[in-house]
Amino acid sequence: MRSQLSIVKIGGNVIENQEELKTFLSLFSQLPSPKILVHGGGKRATEISERMGIPAKLVNGRRITDAKGLEVVVMVYAGLLNKKLVAGLQALDCNAIGLSGADANAITAYKRPVKEIDYGFAGDVSSVNGEAIGKLLEAGFAPVFCALTHDGKGQMLNTNADTIAAELGIGMSPNYDVTLYYCFEKPGVLSNVEDESSVIQHIDQENYPQLLKDKVIANGMLPKLHNCFHALEHGVQTVCIGNLEMLKPNAQLFTTVTL
Amino acid sequence: MRSQLSIVKIGGNVIENQEELKTFLSLFSQLPSPKILVHGGGKRATEISERMGIPAKLVNGRRITDAKGLEVVVMVYAGLLNKKLVAGLQALDCNAIGLSGADANAITAYKRPVKEIDYGFAGDVSSVNGEAIGKLLEAGFAPVFCALTHDGKGQMLNTNADTIAAELGIGMSPNYDVTLYYCFEKPGVLSNVEDESSVIQHIDQENYPQLLKDKVIANGMLPKLHNCFHALEHGVQTVCIGNLEMLKPNAQLFTTVTL
Incomplete structure (x- = not known):
């Protein structure tokens, strides 16, 4: 295993x-x-x-x-x-x-x-x-x-x-x-940079192009997400983006990125 | 072994x-x-x-x-x-x-x-x-x-x-x-600080007291030798003191300290 x-x-x-x-x-x-x-x-x-x-x-x-x-x-x-x-x-x-x-x-x-x-x-x-x-x-x-x-x-x-x-x-x-x-400082990838509760819970190959097209993701996040997909395409299983809270055992509010 | x-x-x-x-x-x-x-x-x-x-x-x-x-x-x-x-x-x-x-x-x-x-x-x-x-x-x-x-x-x-x-x-x-x-800088423990060829080849419990008594060993070396005997008394087999030359495979001119 x-x-x-x-x-x-x-x-x-x-x-x-x-x-x-x-x-x-x-x-x-x-x-x-x-x-x-x-x-x-x-x-x-x-x-x-x-x-x-x-x-x-x-x-x-x-x-x-x-x-x-x-x-x-x-x-x-x-x-x-x-x-x-x-x-x-x-x-x-x-x-x-x-x-x-x-x-x-x-x-x-x-x-x-x-x-x-x-x-x-x-x-x-x-x-x-x-x-x-x-x-x-x-x-x-x-x-x-x-x-x-x-x-x-x-x-x-x-x-x-x-x-x-x-x-x-x-x-x-x-x-x-x-x-x-x-x-990082934010609780995840936000759909509205002004609103910390607007965490996008899941990003994958399916919804990512639409999020990009709708310009939902802030500019600063683009290189980070590019990095994530690069890692996922080369063998990493899951990428999680959020603040320190995400490391708690029952954390719920953060962004998960998968292929 | x-x-x-x-x-x-x-x-x-x-x-x-x-x-x-x-x-x-x-x-x-x-x-x-x-x-x-x-x-x-x-x-x-x-x-x-x-x-x-x-x-x-x-x-x-x-x-x-x-x-x-x-x-x-x-x-x-x-x-x-x-x-x-x-x-x-x-x-x-x-x-x-x-x-x-x-x-x-x-x-x-x-x-x-x-x-x-x-x-x-x-x-x-x-x-x-x-x-x-x-x-x-x-x-x-x-x-x-x-x-x-x-x-x-x-x-x-x-x-x-x-x-x-x-x-x-x-x-x-x-x-x-x-x-x-x-x-260190010198080729070993010297019996005459002015003469780099005066390396004492071997120091052990037998000749050390005499070397101390005769004040053959320079003051600066005393804490170093004290450290050596401390290590030897607690399990280290051999201590070698000299300059970088001593790390060469056929090195001969350096001081060996044993119990």
Whole structure:
């Protein structure tokens, strides 16, 4: 019988807010194993970057990671934020093990080719080491991934956390039934951005084209949903989108995305 | 038959010097498995601390780790330096996995009690999780430990890298024949600090008292040797002290310490 695997992605904002962090750690630690956590942390990286006199570079809202900027994200993501989560989970008897894509050669990426924009040390995932991650899961560990990969030649790379969660889901799907949880501020995908009760409970290949056609889904959600369908088309079973509430055992208000 | 386990400790200076780092990564990757790396990094932490406007606090040459200072060492040790080593080893096909004491609940410590001096978030090791570390070694990983522990209640703690190496050696000794390698600048323990060829090849319980009595061993070496005998008395088989040369297959000039 195939095991169920939960992969939960949270943004850096959850880690910065003491109350939310406490809630999240408690909910994650109570999820059944095997499970994987993926976290972002861009805001904190920007703040520490500025304190070090290295202004963050953004082009069209996307981070440009130069050599100095990469040092900062490696420090903040793999150091500060990752260890805060790992130590917090250990305190709740969840046997967390913090990882970047370099650790255990878990996630390899290639440096994004320079076209109109040079994103610097940004990595696009080329492979997920399902065997190594599987060994950690089987040994009873809960991997906690920060949003960093490596190129296999000694270079760390900055990779979007949503993408890492989706690629991990795809990479683990040959051996696990994967459910991917994208936690964000809203209780789900809303049909009316102004109304938090307007959660669309289910999105699939059948109603998605109509939702797009009727422009029901807010612009900001489109890349997220694109990511979801990409994961589903490549082996992930279910994607859930919502706020932390969705991790509660009897949660009902969130969006489920399936093929 | 019991496995041999090599535990190698390097200072932060090896990581900062490109040439030395390259030499070290190559030598470490060629050591037979199972193996563990432990690294320091205080100098770099001090430098980044100052860039962030957080002056490093030292009392009698020992670092005082306040809350802000702890954030910096977690960033620098577990982030910047640890991932540099892990990505560098992966490039040489050594399946490194970076760890702090919180990861896999590997090393638990207690916050040093306040006596004359309040060292802040400094941790004295209370237990090494030999079972968890053993699982990682058996899965074929080479753990790379930074000099951080946790208290099991969510708090990261700053712990001396020499001590971590010794405690890991002791903690793994019930199941492995442990050789501990302390790499530093000198080719070994010298009988004449001015003369690098004056390496004392072997130190044990028999000649150690005489060496102490004759004041042959330089003051700076005393805590290091104290650490060595502590490890040997608690299960470690052999301690080797020297520079990176000692990791070469046919190395001859270094100091071996046994009971």
